[in-house]
Amino acid sequence: MATLRTLALGGLSALAIAASATADDRTAITIAVDNLWPTMDPVIGISTTGARVHSNLFDTLVRRNRWEDPDGKSLVPWLAESWERTTPNVWTIQLREGVTFHDGHVMDAEDVAFSMSAERLWGPEPLARRGTRYARGIIRVEATGPLTVEVETELPDPNFIFRLVTPLGFVLPKHYYEAVGTDEFGQKPMGTGPYKLVSFDPSTSLVAEAYDGYWNGPVPASGLTFQIVPEFSTRFAGLAAGEFDVIVSVPADQVDTVRNTDGIRVMEKSIENYPMFAFNTLSTELLPDNPLTDANLRKAMVTAIDRKGIVEALWGDATFVPSPFNFPEYGDYFDPERKARFTYDPDRSREFLAKSEYDGQELIWHITRGFYPNYETAAEFMVEQWRDVGINVRAKIVDNFSLAYKRPFHMLNMSMSSEFSGDPYRPLWMDWGPLSSRTRASHKTWVPTDKFLELGEKFEAAQEFKARHAAYLELVEEWENVTPGMYLWRNVVSYATRDDLAWDPGNSAVTIFDKMYLE
Amino acid sequence: MTAFIAFKIFRAVVTLLVTVTLVFVFIRFSGDPAAALAPPDAPQEIIDQYAKAMGLDKPLWQQYAGYLGGIFRGDFGYSIHTGKSALTLFAERLPATLRLGGTALLIAILLGIPLGSVAALNRRTLLDRCVMAFSVFAFAMPNFLFGLIMILTGALVFNTYLGGSSGAGSWAGVLPPALTLGLAAMGSFARFARSSLLETINKPFMRAAEARGVPFLRRLVRHAAPNAAIPLVTLIGLSLGGLIAGSVVTEQVFAWPGVGQLLVRSVATRDIATVQFIVLAVAFTMVLANLMVDLLYLVIDPRIRAK
Numbered sequence: 001m002a003t004l005r006t007l008a009l010g011g012l013s014a015l016a017i018a019a020s021a022t023a024d025d026r027t028a029i030t031i032a033v034d035n036l037w038p039t040m041d042p043v044i045g046i047s048t049t050g051a052r053v054h055s056n057l058f059d060t061l062v063r064r065n066r067w068e069d070p071d072g073k074s075l076v077p078w079l080a081e082s083w084e085r086t087t088p089n090v091w092t093i094q095l096r097e098g099v100t101f102h103d104g105h106v107m108d109a110e111d112v113a114f115s116m117s118a119e120r121l122w123g124p125e126p127l128a129r130r131g132t133r134y135a136r137g138i139i140r141v142e143a144t145g146p147l148t149v150e151v152e153t154e155l156p157d158p159n160f161i162f163r164l165v166t167p168l169g170f171v172l173p174k175h176y177y178e179a180v181g182t183d184e185f186g187q188k189p190m191g192t193g194p195y196k197l198v199s200f201d202p203s204t205s206l207v208a209e210a211y212d213g214y215w216n217g218p219v220p221a222s223g224l225t226f227q228i229v230p231e232f233s234t235r236f237a238g239l240a241a242g243e244f245d246v247i248v249s250v251p252a253d254q255v256d257t258v259r260n261t262d263g264i265r266v267m268e269k270s271i272e273n274y275p276m277f278a279f280n281t282l283s284t285e286l287l288p289d290n291p292l293t294d295a296n297l298r299k300a301m302v303t304a305i306d307r308k309g310i311v312e313a314l315w316g317d318a319t320f321v322p323s324p325f326n327f328p329e330y331g332d333y334f335d336p337e338r339k340a341r342f343t344y345d346p347d348r349s350r351e352f353l354a355k356s357e358y359d360g361q362e363l364i365w366h367i368t369r370g371f372y373p374n375y376e377t378a379a380e381f382m383v384e385q386w387r388d389v390g391i392n393v394r395a396k397i398v399d400n401f402s403l404a405y406k407r408p409f410h411m412l413n414m415s416m417s418s419e420f421s422g423d424p425y426r427p428l429w430m431d432w433g434p435l436s437s438r439t440r441a442s443h444k445t446w447v448p449t450d451k452f453l454e455l456g457e458k459f460e461a462a463q464e465f466k467a468r469h470a471a472y473l474e475l476v477e478e479w480e481n482v483t484p485g486m487y488l489w490r491n492v493v494s495y496a497t498r499d500d501l502a503w504d505p506g507n508s509a510v511t512i513f514d515k516m517y518l519e
Numbered sequence: 520m521t522a523f524i525a526f527k528i529f530r531a532v533v534t535l536l537v538t539v540t541l542v543f544v545f546i547r548f549s550g551d552p553a554a555a556l557a558p559p560d561a562p563q564e565i566i567d568q569y570a571k572a573m574g575l576d577k578p579l580w581q582q583y584a585g586y587l588g589g590i591f592r593g594d595f596g597y598s599i600h601t602g603k604s605a606l607t608l609f610a611e612r613l614p615a616t617l618r619l620g621g622t623a624l625l626i627a628i629l630l631g632i633p634l635g636s637v638a639a640l641n642r643r644t645l646l647d648r649c650v651m652a653f654s655v656f657a658f659a660m661p662n663f664l665f666g667l668i669m670i671l672t673g674a675l676v677f678n679t680y681l682g683g684s685s686g687a688g689s690w691a692g693v694l695p696p697a698l699t700l701g702l703a704a705m706g707s708f709a710r711f712a713r714s715s716l717l718e719t720i721n722k723p724f725m726r727a728a729e730a731r732g733v734p735f736l737r738r739l740v741r742h743a744a745p746n747a748a749i750p751l752v753t754l755i756g757l758s759l760g761g762l763i764a765g766s767v768v769t770e771q772v773f774a775w776p777g778v779g780q781l782l783v784r785s786v787a788t789r790d791i792a793t794v795q796f797i798v799l800a801v802a803f804t805m806v807l808a809n810l811m812v813d814l815l816y817l818v819i820d821p822r823i824r825a826k
Binding site for chain 1: 554566603675771773783
């Protein structure tokens with residue numbers, strides 16, 4: 001029966017493709033990217049360079065609506081048509097009918113259960129290890145009907161559905177994945193998305209064509225090519241000459257030049273990722289008398305920096321300095337009036353410094369070269385501002401994260417993403433809590449205080465907004481009391497397109513070229 | 520003569536072995552590959568799982584023994600990301616690099632040597648000065664800068680994109696990157712050709728030939744050229760070896776889908792097997808080219824044969 005249905009649908013979509021091929025007045029779009037992740041499995045390939053492609057080949061169960069609101073605060077049913085919290089720990093997801101994979105196979109509950117399975121994501125040695133954090137706390141995923149899936153979590157999670165917009169929510173074809181295996185799937189990915197893979201060579205390009213059997217058609221472009229062009233000037237030249245339609249990652253200092261070129265439009269988008277640094281608050285074998293164990297010195301350092309001035313100088317109005325864990329994407333949790341407790345105030349900085357026992361020794365700040373745009377430039381400003389109040393910091397730029405993680409260091413560059421739950425759970429508790437890499441990895445930088453742990457558990461257990469919100473405010477206060485790190489700004493990504501291309505990705509590093517985003 | 524050849528081959532093998540070892544050591548000291556594969560904020564147990572999957576949890580000597588053993592069996596390892604063998608990945612990219620490098624070398628030889636010869640035959644004239652000024656410029660110009668100038672000028676002035684994008688690999692598309700890559704070699708070929716030819720045409724046997732009434736063209740082609748060719752053969756040999764390695768920057772600038780781009784990507788993603796194989800392949804071509812040059816001397820120069 002399933003085979004018959006597959007055949008019938010396959011035949012229909014073939015007809016549809018044939019029909020559209022004869023009357024296709026759509027154009028193909030070429031996107032020049034700096035890189036492509038070597039595998040296109042949407043979980044194994046979690047990365048900025050992968051995310052530009054994934055949502056064009058695959059669909060998630062739920063999507064954020066960024067076509068009407070750039071920050072995407074509302075959720076939209078996507079491959080999931082509806083959902084319900086049947087018990088505090090169990091969510092029942094109803095799937096959309098008539099969705100097909102690119103081979104014409106009909107998507108059903110088995111595909112969803114497989115995509116979120118223990119074998120793939122959360123078992124002892126999962127196939128897609130990068131997805132573990134998204135699947136944390138899931139203890140059962142089961143297809144309970146042809147289009148119904150139940151997901152059970154260990155603890156009650158009122159915001160579980162928000163996770164289905166992350167890579168956890170991508171639906172993969174079970175039959176195809178099992179037939180070709182993990183490696184091959186990453187090279188020849190197939191999903192239910194608007195575009196169907198034609199070819200993928202991780203060191204040159206990925207080519208896809210419109211999938212005219214797409215459930216949310218019509219697909220606006222006849223095809224997409226993601227072309228690797230590592231050098232920015234070459235991407236720019238290609239865009240200016242009409243070879244490319246979209247280019248990514250315009251360096252901050254080149255934005256004006258590109259913007260002033262005829263026929264080109266530049267978009268700077270602040271996204272849900274926040275570059276910052278962590279103070280190493282621990283005394284370790286390689287750093288026996290670390291002065292940063294003293295919160296006074298940490299607060300002196302935070303109050304010595306004019307972040308607003310630096311951000312305005314480097315970014316103009318493209319981004320802003322957030323107060324800790326207070327982000328616009330969090331809807332009701334976001335309070336534009338709430339300010340950071342420690343802001344720029346050199347006098348206060350000197351007072352904190354006087355209270356500490358800091359004797360002027362050099363503090364080493366590990367920074368990964370070129371990873372966060374403008375970070376090194378900001379670091380130069382900051383080192384000078386610290387020098388002004390009498391703190392001696394040396395920024396040590398290294399080539400990759402594993403070198404940055406090598407001790408000894410006093411400060412470490414990092415960023416925090418705020419996706420995941422629609423509230424500050426991820427940045428606040430998953431990134432600083434007892435299971436976070438800040439606390440457990442070889443490059444850990446702090447030990448949460450007892451109070452932080454107690455408040456965090458309260459926050460995690462709270463089910464209603466009011467209680468959760470109150471716990472969140474207390475937790476933030478405790479974090480600021482300790483000051484184990486400092487936020488810099490909301491990260492910025494930039495795109496340049498030919499100016500007649502009606503495409504806007506919203507405030508996101510994820511690029512989607514379906515009819516919601518591309519006219 | 521057999522001893523000469525045997526020694527050269529022995530030296531080549533030792534060079535390769537040293538290269539292999541250095542690559543093995545350095546790639547493991549330039550940052551933990553397992554940590555590079557995991558997301559930047561991955562917990563330690565995820566990093567450990569990657570390390571286990573890649574065999575990086577074994578003692579270093581065991582990894583090294585396994586690696587060397589693999590090389591002798593012709594097994595160069597598999598890309599951690601794509602599951603393809605390093606050899607396959609390299610072979611897929613090689614034609615594009617050879618086309619680029621070959622064209623560049625051809626441009627360098629066909630333009631460089633005639634330019635140098637013209638300069639030598641017109642010594643101390645304006646033409647000589649101009650040719651030499653050009654060759655110094657060509658040699659000194661960093662190829663990434665020349666490439667970028669060419670690409671930006673093409674796009675902004677002539678509305679033509681000169682990078683190797685989706686149509687990369689076409690013969691027309693190869694000219695801009697090949698010119699960029701071949702420019703420096705062209706400069707040095709011209710200078711070497713000039714000095715070598717000058718030295719040769721002032722030798723007594725050239726004057727003897729002139730006294731015997733041998734026509735100019737014959738003197739140049741039959742008497743001067745073979746003698747002047749020896750240093751040039753060395754230079755071409757070295758350039759041949761550098762074909763694969765030398766194109767890294769040019770391939771990046773022009774988005775040319777060759778071995779150079781694969782190398783840069785593999786280093787960035789800590790794809791150990793691929794990096795090791797590419798470096799080994801580059802070293803192998805270098806060593807092979809040197810060996811060929813040594814053997815070619817025997818053919819060109821009877822004096823070396825006699826020794």
